[in-house]
Amino acid sequence: MHKSIEIDEKIFQDAVKFYGTVFNLPPLASKIYSYLLFDCEKVGIAFDEFVEVLSASKSSVSTSISLLLNAELIVDHNKMDERKRYFFINDEYKKIRLEKIVQKLQDEIKLLDDLNNFKKNKEDDYNERLEVYKAILNKNIQNIQESINKL
Template identity: 85%
Template sequence: MHKSIEIDEKIFQDAVKFYGSIFGIPPLASKIYAYLLFDYEKVGITFDEFVEVLSASKSSVSTSISLLLNAELIIDHNKMDERRRYFFINEEYKKIRFEKIVKKMQVELKLLDDFNNFKKSKDQEYNERIEAYKALLNKNIENIQESLNKL
């Protein structure tokens, strides 16, 4: 079997390292994700191609694909006339990722308010720093939501 896509080895290695750390995924899952990034034509990559190209066991590839599917980083499709599944980058993940970031910032804002209400600090400098931090969080939430609306 040959590769159905062309990759640049340096970009591939950089992507493996970057996405592995960003998503907190194991090396093989990161390699699968990075490999799919090179599928510009959206032809899809089969399970067998991952096993061959990445020189990994079927069980390891299967586990990594399951992890990526559960994390919504990739999607799969079956073609009408074939039994094989084809895997693709989930184009919606960019939106999903930033929605999760916004949610985490909103949760942090609520926690800051809860702590502040509990503590009732009289330290003006501390209160100013907390308010500046909350303003930063709110501005980032606003910016991200504005950008998400454009996606």
């Protein structure tokens, strides 16, 4: 079997490193995700191609694909005339990623509020810098929400 897509090795390696860090992916899952980025024509990549091109075991590829599917980073489709599943980048991943960022920012604000309420009960001094920081977080949430709506 040959590669069904053309990749640039340097960009591929940069993508593996970047998405492995950003999405907290294990190395093989990051390689699969990065490989799919080069499927510009959206033909889809079959399981067997990942096994061969990435020189990985079927079990490892299967585990990594399951992780990527569960994280909603990729999607799969079966073509009508074939039994094979083909994998694609989830076109909604940008929206999903931004929604996760918003959730983390909201979680941090809640935690800061809980800590601040606890400290207020014990101490009388109020932390003005905390309010400035929370305002920055809220502004970022608002900006990201506007971007999500545009996507």
